[in-house]
Amino acid sequence: MAGVVGRAMCKPARLLAAVLSIEPTNRRTEDTLPQRTIVEQLNARLKDEFGGRTIYYKGATEIMTHLMFGVAALTVDQLLRLVT
Numbered sequence: 731m732a733g734v735v736g737r738a739m740c741k742p743a744r745l746l747a748a749v750l751s752i753e754p755t756n757r758r759t760e761d762t763l764p765q766r767t768i769v770e771q772l773n774a775r776l777k778d779e780f781g782g783r784t785i786y787y788k789g790a791t792e793i794m795t796h797l798m799f800g801v802a803a804l805t806v807d808q809l810l811r812l813v814t
Contacts, residue, residue, distance in 0.1 A: 780804050
């Protein structure tokens with residue numbers, strides 16, 4: 731079965747692209763996708779850099795405390811980036 735599987739191309743599709751001397755393209759390109767909003771960027775940074783993805787606590791209070799500490803750290807980081 732030739733085609734794109736996940737992000738890697740199968741061998742027949744690569745060979746066909748080489749023979750036809752075409753560059754394989756991804757269906758989702760920068761032109762078709764809108765820019766990420768500020769909220770999406772904030773949520774991504776909170777999850778990736780400030781511990782919002784893995785939380786090892788149970789209970790609403792502990793989780794809220796963990797996330798608010800991450801938001802406070804993110805705010806300080808953004809202020810430092812603004813100043814420097």
